Amino acid sequence: xxxxxxxxxxxxxxxxxxxxxxxxxxxxxxxxxxxxxxxxxxxxxxxxxxxxxxxxxxxxxxxxxxxxxxxxxxxxxxxxxxxxxxxxxxxxxxxxxxxxxxxxxxxxxxxxxxxxxxxxxxxxxxxxxxxxxxxxxxxxxxxxxxxxxxxxxxxxxxxxxxxxxxxxxxxxxxxxxxxxxxxxxxxxxxxxxxxxxxxxxxxxxxxxxxxxxxxxxxxxxxxxxxxx
Amino acid sequence: xxxxxxxxxxxxxxxxxxxxxxxxxxxxxxxxxxxxxxxxxxxxxxxxxxxxxxxxxxxxxxxxxxxxxxxxxxxxxxxxxxxxxxxxxxxxxxxxxxxxxxxxxxxxxxxxxxxxxxxxxxxxxxxxxxxxxxxxxxxxxxxxxxxxxxxxxxxxxxxxxxxxxxxxxxxxxxxxxxxxxxxxxxxxxxxxxxxxxxxxxxxxxxxxxxxxxxxxxxxxxxxxxxxxxxxxxxxxxxxxxxxxxxxxxxxxxxxxxxxxxxxxxxxxxxxxxxxxxxxxxxxxxxxxxxxxxxxxxxxxxxxxxxxxxxxxxxxxxxxxxxxxxxxxxxxxxxxxxxxxxxxxxxxxxxxxxxxxxxxxxxx
Amino acid sequence: xxxxxxxxxxxxxxxxxxxxxxxxxxxxxxxxxxxxxxxxxxxxxxxxxxxxxxxxxxxxxxxxxxxxxxxxxxxxxxxxxxxxxxxxxxxxxxxxxxxxxxxxxxxxxxxxxxxxxxxxxxxxxxxxxxxxxxxxxxxxxxxxxxxxxxxxxxxxxxxxxxxxxxxxxxxxxxxxxxxxxxxxxxxxxxxxxxxxxxxxxxxxxxxxxxxxxxxxxxxxxxxxxxxxxxxxxxxxxxxxxxxxxxxxxxxxxxxxxxxxxxxxxxxxxxxxxxxxxxxxxxxxxxxxxxxxxxxxxxxxxxxxxxxxxxxxxxx
Numbered sequence: 001x002x003x004x005x006x007x008x009x010x011x012x013x014x015x016x017x018x019x020x021x022x023x024x025x026x027x028x029x030x031x032x033x034x035x036x037x038x039x040x041x042x043x044x045x046x047x048x049x050x051x052x053x054x055x056x057x058x059x060x061x062x063x064x065x066x067x068x069x070x071x072x073x074x075x076x077x078x079x080x081x082x083x084x085x086x087x088x089x090x091x092x093x094x095x096x097x098x099x100x101x102x103x104x105x106x107x108x109x110x111x112x113x114x115x116x117x118x119x120x121x122x123x124x125x126x127x128x129x130x131x132x133x134x135x136x137x138x139x140x141x142x143x144x145x146x147x148x149x150x151x152x153x154x155x156x157x158x159x160x161x162x163x164x165x166x167x168x169x170x171x172x173x174x175x176x177x178x179x180x181x182x183x184x185x186x187x188x189x190x191x192x193x194x195x196x197x198x199x200x201x202x203x204x205x206x207x208x209x210x211x212x213x214x215x216x217x218x219x220x221x222x223x224x225x226x227x228x
Numbered sequence: 229x230x231x232x233x234x235x236x237x238x239x240x241x242x243x244x245x246x247x248x249x250x251x252x253x254x255x256x257x258x259x260x261x262x263x264x265x266x267x268x269x270x271x272x273x274x275x276x277x278x279x280x281x282x283x284x285x286x287x288x289x290x291x292x293x294x295x296x297x298x299x300x301x302x303x304x305x306x307x308x309x310x311x312x313x314x315x316x317x318x319x320x321x322x323x324x325x326x327x328x329x330x331x332x333x334x335x336x337x338x339x340x341x342x343x344x345x346x347x348x349x350x351x352x353x354x355x356x357x358x359x360x361x362x363x364x365x366x367x368x369x370x371x372x373x374x375x376x377x378x379x380x381x382x383x384x385x386x387x388x389x390x391x392x393x394x395x396x397x398x399x400x401x402x403x404x405x406x407x408x409x410x411x412x413x414x415x416x417x418x419x420x421x422x423x424x425x426x427x428x429x430x431x432x433x434x435x436x437x438x439x440x441x442x443x444x445x446x447x448x449x450x451x452x453x454x455x456x457x458x459x460x461x462x463x464x465x466x467x468x469x470x471x472x473x474x475x476x477x478x479x480x481x482x483x484x485x486x487x488x489x490x491x492x493x494x495x496x497x498x499x500x501x502x503x504x505x506x507x508x509x510x511x512x513x514x515x516x517x518x519x520x521x522x523x524x525x526x527x528x529x530x531x532x533x534x535x536x537x538x539x540x541x542x543x544x545x546x547x548x549x550x551x552x553x554x555x556x557x558x559x560x561x562x563x564x565x566x567x568x569x570x571x572x573x574x575x576x577x578x579x580x581x582x583x584x585x586x587x588x589x590x591x
Numbered sequence: 592x593x594x595x596x597x598x599x600x601x602x603x604x605x606x607x608x609x610x611x612x613x614x615x616x617x618x619x620x621x622x623x624x625x626x627x628x629x630x631x632x633x634x635x636x637x638x639x640x641x642x643x644x645x646x647x648x649x650x651x652x653x654x655x656x657x658x659x660x661x662x663x664x665x666x667x668x669x670x671x672x673x674x675x676x677x678x679x680x681x682x683x684x685x686x687x688x689x690x691x692x693x694x695x696x697x698x699x700x701x702x703x704x705x706x707x708x709x710x711x712x713x714x715x716x717x718x719x720x721x722x723x724x725x726x727x728x729x730x731x732x733x734x735x736x737x738x739x740x741x742x743x744x745x746x747x748x749x750x751x752x753x754x755x756x757x758x759x760x761x762x763x764x765x766x767x768x769x770x771x772x773x774x775x776x777x778x779x780x781x782x783x784x785x786x787x788x789x790x791x792x793x794x795x796x797x798x799x800x801x802x803x804x805x806x807x808x809x810x811x812x813x814x815x816x817x818x819x820x821x822x823x824x825x826x827x828x829x830x831x832x833x834x835x836x837x838x839x840x841x842x843x844x845x846x847x848x849x850x851x852x853x854x855x856x857x858x859x860x861x862x863x864x865x866x867x868x869x870x871x872x873x874x875x876x877x878x879x880x881x882x883x884x885x886x887x888x889x890x891x892x893x894x895x896x897x898x899x900x901x902x903x904x905x906x
Contacts, residue, residue: 087681087847095849097682098636098667129315133372136276137328137379138305147327151318179667181636182650194668197795198645199820 003201010202011209022203026210029187032100033168036107040115040167041160043108048119049145063120069113078176081106085177098179103187106173111163118159122152154226161222165215188214229254229415230275230383235284236439237270244270246439248284252383252417257409259430260419263462266436268419269312272387275417276309288383305332308376309385313392314368316360321352324360324371328379346374350404366397373404377414384408386418390425398425405429423463427451435459456583460505466552467506470585473498480524480577488548491524492580501585508542508552510579514572515563523574527551530570534560541565545573634663635854638683640759641792643837644668646816646883648874649687655870656861662854670792672757678702681847684855689759689810689837698840702847705905706840709862710871710884711894714763714835715814716827717797718806723748726806731830732771738806739773742785750805754796755788759835764808767832797821810835812883815875836894837884841905856905863887863902 014022051062083089085096085105096102126148134147149156171189178185180194188211195204230252237245244267252258260268273279275286277293277300286293293303308328317324322343329339347353350370355363360371369389376384386405390398406429408414420426426433427447434444443455454460460468471485475498483490483504490504514521516528529547536542541560543553551573555565565571643649644666653664667677671688678686679702686703688694697703716726716734724741726734741749754761765775773779779786787805789796793813800807801821814825827833839862841855861867868886875883887894887901894901 087849098665127313127315129311129313130317132278132309132311133315133317133375134327135278136304136307136309136311137331137375138301139331140301143331147317154318179665179669181665181667184665197792197798199794199798199817 007201007205011206014203014206015209019206022206022210024183025186025188025191025207026214028100028185029168029189029211030214032103032174032187033107033164036104036111036167037160037164039104039108040111040163044112044115044119044159044163045149045156048116049123049149051116052120052123053145053148063117066113066117066120070117072110072113073172074110074170075172075176077106077110078173081109081173081177097177098181098185100178100185102177103174103185106177107167107170110170110173111166114166115159115163118162119156122155122159123148125155126151157225158222161218164218168214169211229289230417231285231287232271232275233285233287235271235274235281235286237267237274237279237282243439245281248436248439248441250434250441250444252415253432254415255409255413256431257405257416257418257429259426259433260417260436261421261423261426261433261462262419262436264421267439268421268436269387271436272309272385272417272419275383276307276385277304278309305379306382307385308379308381308383309387310369310372310376310389312388314365314372316363316368316371318361319359320356321347321358321360321363321371322356325375325378328375332379342378343374346378349377349408350374351400364397366393366400369393369397369401370404373401377408382415384414384416386416388419388421391421402429423451435462437462453581454505454583456586457503457505460503460581460583465505465581466508467504467511469504469506469549471502471504473500473502481582483580483582486549488527490580491577492582493578494582496582496584502582503585505581505583506551506575506579508554511551511553511573511575513543513545513553513555513559513563513565514574516570516572521574524577525580526572526574528570528572531565531567534565534567545571547573632661632663633851633854634665635685635851635858636665636667636683637685637687637858638667638669638674638677639687640671640674640689640837641668641794642689642760642810642813643687645792645794646812646875648812648871648884651874652862652867652870656858659861660854660857662857664858668792670754670756670758670760671762678842681842681850683842684851685839685841685858687837687839689835690762691836691838693762694838694840701843701845703840704843705856705859706838706900707859707863707903707905708836708838708887708891708894708896708900709868710837710887711890712811712835712882712884713828714760714808714833715811715825716806717800717809717814717823718826719804720822720824721804722826723804724806727826728829729827731767731827731832734827735767735771736773739779739782739785743783746784750785750787750803752787752789752796752800752803752805752807754793754808755790756792758793760793760808760810763833763835767808770832797823812875815879815881815883818879834894836896837887838900860904863904 051059081102084091085094085102086092096105130151131148134144139147169189171193174187175190175193178190180186180190188207192204192207195207232248232250235245235248248271260271262268270279274281288303288306317327325343325346326339329342343356347355350373352367352370360368363371390401393401402425405416405418409416418429430447432445433447433450434441435450437458442459443450450459451463454463454465457468469485469490471483473481473496474484475482479493480491481494483492483502485504492504496502512521512523527547529545531543532546532550533544534541537554540554540556543555543565545551545553553573639649649666656662657664667683671690671693674686674688675693675697677683678697694706698706716731724738726737729737738749738751742751753764768775768779780788787803789799793809794817796807797809797814797817798821801823839859841852841859842850844850844852865888868888871884872882872886891898891901
């Protein structure tokens with residue numbers, strides 16, 4: 001029990017004193033996962049909208065596939081991206097391996113299916129009468145789509161939050177393509193993994209608390225936004 | 229203003245509209261009435277280009293609304309539609325009404341003025357900042373009406389706008405429809421399954437049944453002179469008896485229905501299969517005390533059933549054929565009406581509306 | 592670091608702007624993932640065996656180097672097997688490992704060049720103080736055979752935790768099993784509950800062995816670094832077979848164009864320099880009361896390597 005108390009005490013100290021290493025790791029986590037979420041949003045929103053509002057053969061199959069990939073294992077994504085960007089991989093020339101950008105790429109791929117799928121669900125949740133009303137008011141195709149997306153914005157925002165949550169909490173892909181390099185690709189999850197194996201329980205707990213705090217802030221933000 | 233010509237529509241194997249023809253005139257309120265599932269919504273949606281007809285044409289001011297894909301937006305922007313289900317955008321009232329104007333890139337100052345005007349009309353001035361989702365169904369529907377009105381449509385289409393509302397909210401919407409028609413000369417096409425609403429609002433009514441307009445006319449024409457048995461039944465005429473004109477004597481036809489003879493005025497020749505329609509309120513009830521009546525039809529019967537019907541009592545009097553008769557509570561009490569009591573009924577020959585019974589002629 | 596965070600923030604903002612711009616459009620245009628930006632300071636990417644990292648030695652060595660060469664040293668801590676894999680793919684610039692046999696193969700295949708030996712220490716067989724198998728002061732081979740025998744008979748009491756990750760330590764463990772007369776595949780792995788394959792780094796393996804009151808093979812450096820966190824004690828530390836030699840080599844730029852070869856040379860020469868060798872010798876003495884590593888300088892005979900591998904600078 002003692003080590004937990006000690007760990008908590010040390011964690012508290014690390015957070016209150018704004019320990020530079022801990023802050024740096026937290027900041028990098030935020031930057032990497034926020035960027036991945038932004039990029040994934042920029043893709044998932046138009047793609048989800050396109051899938052929802054165009055008819056094409058195999059649409060059902062595609063949506064099924066997207067939903068299956070909700071639970072895409074993070075290490076599989078890590079492996080895939082690793083094989084792509086290792087120097088002799090097809091994207092090896094980019095020199096992305098063991099960089100934050102590689103982690104962004106992996107996290108983007110990781111959360112793309114769930115964000116696209118939830119975008120489609122969000123758009124499907126818009127009332128039929130509202131859809132009719134938009135068309136009836138004489139909306140152009142683009143006006144129709146922007147109006148629908150705007151109407152679904154709260155649900156889409158929730159989808160973005162889910163994506164961010166999955167991105168910031170994953171460890172498998174981050175460690176495979178990032179390499180957990182100190183001051184470069186070390187994020188909250190990989191740092192917790194390393195510090196625990198080094199029995200640096202205090203640091204692990206501190207990082208864990210910060211990870212939870214981020215999740216709490218994001219969720220609170222989403223619900224505040226939705227209640228507005 | 230709107231010409232509907234030979235319009236037909238199937239959903240899969242189900243034929244919804246067979247051959248619909250009608251003209252909507254500028255400045256009138258045209259009500260499409262018909263039972264549920266008769267295709268009222270489908271017809272309105274086709275006018276608004278939300279559905280595609282399988283056959284026929286619809287023209288707006290002489291232009292075929294399906295003349296070309298480039299025209300769709302233009303045509304749609306000349307119309308506005310209010311839907312059955314009250315639904316509001318997840319915005320405040322102002323933005324809810326502004327949406328159609330913003331799609332037309334109307335300057336914001338003009339939008340502001342317009343919205344203040346329409347809010348005044350619908351009686352929701354000062355509600356601009358309120359979130360529309362927090363409004364009641366009736367208020368939401370008024371906002372929907374304001375949203376439609378704000379775009380100055382040539383034609384306002386309303387698809388059963390009061391079907392989901394309580395009587396008070398329904399009254400408010402009806403009043404608004406009458407007012408915008410009267411004050412702004414707004415052409416309105418409204419669908420309803422409530423024939424009384426049609427009667428209250430419309431200049432002209434089209435009765436949509438079995439895939440066609442069975443009858444188009446003023447409320448008076450439709451209610452007093454239904455063109456056939458189905459229309460008669462739909463507009464609420466309860467006494468409809470099938471029979472044959474046995475003979476004509478002195479301009480009065482004697483119609484035999486199940487052994488009972490009904491005298492009526494009709495131009496149809498003897499031998500025609502007909503339906504005799506008699507409104508309950510045109511029938512007088514007498515006790516069997518022998519008091520005299522000038523009516524051509526006097527029938528003996530007995531009270532088979534008594535039921536409350538709003539502020540009056542509805543009786544079924546069995547005279548060989550069952551007649552529906554309305555009588556005030558007070559009269560019923562005074563006359564000592566009870567089930568099983570022998571009574572007499574009388575009605576004028578001119579109160580009997582005779583229509584040819586087309587069903588019998590069908591092979 | 593500050594700079595790269597700023598760079599990333601810029602990337603975030605661009606991405607956000609793209610996201611905002613795309614809102615509602617139906618096009619499926621994909622946003623390209625931001626690509627890396629050329630660093631102003633040169634970066635050296637090292638894949639290292641976990642023991643050099645977990646003990647803190649590499650962190651201690653890299654700071655002066657970064658200053659002297661205006662460079663940034665990024666370290667990926669992985670087992671020797673993983674490090675060799677990264678090297679074979681040209682994904683790192685330098686490898687620091689401790690498995691002579693596989694190093695030789697790696698050099699022979701042309702992936703690596705300029706191997707230099709930088710330090711050595713010894714492996715120890717550690718275990719619970721109660722020593723349930725009774726291996727204290729046996730030879731390593733005897734100790735292993737005893738652990739196996741007792742473990743098979745009584746797996747509840749006698750266990751062995753293996754790195755199981757193809758690291759240098761794991762390779763050494765296999766060598767000891769072989770020398771003790773066992774076929775690793777048939778006699779050891781899957782032979783029973785007594786043999787636990789951790790599949791993780793040295794530090795984590797020590798923690799697992801500690802939790803399970805099991806025996807394990809560790810390099811002395813990592814063991815000393817973890818001594819305060821665990822209750823395991825060294826039981827067998829004598830025997831030539833326990834020698835543990837750490838080498839550094841750079842990735843062949845001819846085979847893997849794009850690796851940072853000149854900085855890699857600087858790093859190797861820095862490690863074999865007398866000053867660094869002294870740092871290695873003194874590292875950890877303050878904290879643990881004894882050195883974690885012995886410098887290679889002057890000890891080529893002990894390690895059984897050529898003098899040139901210890902002293903000759905890379906040119």
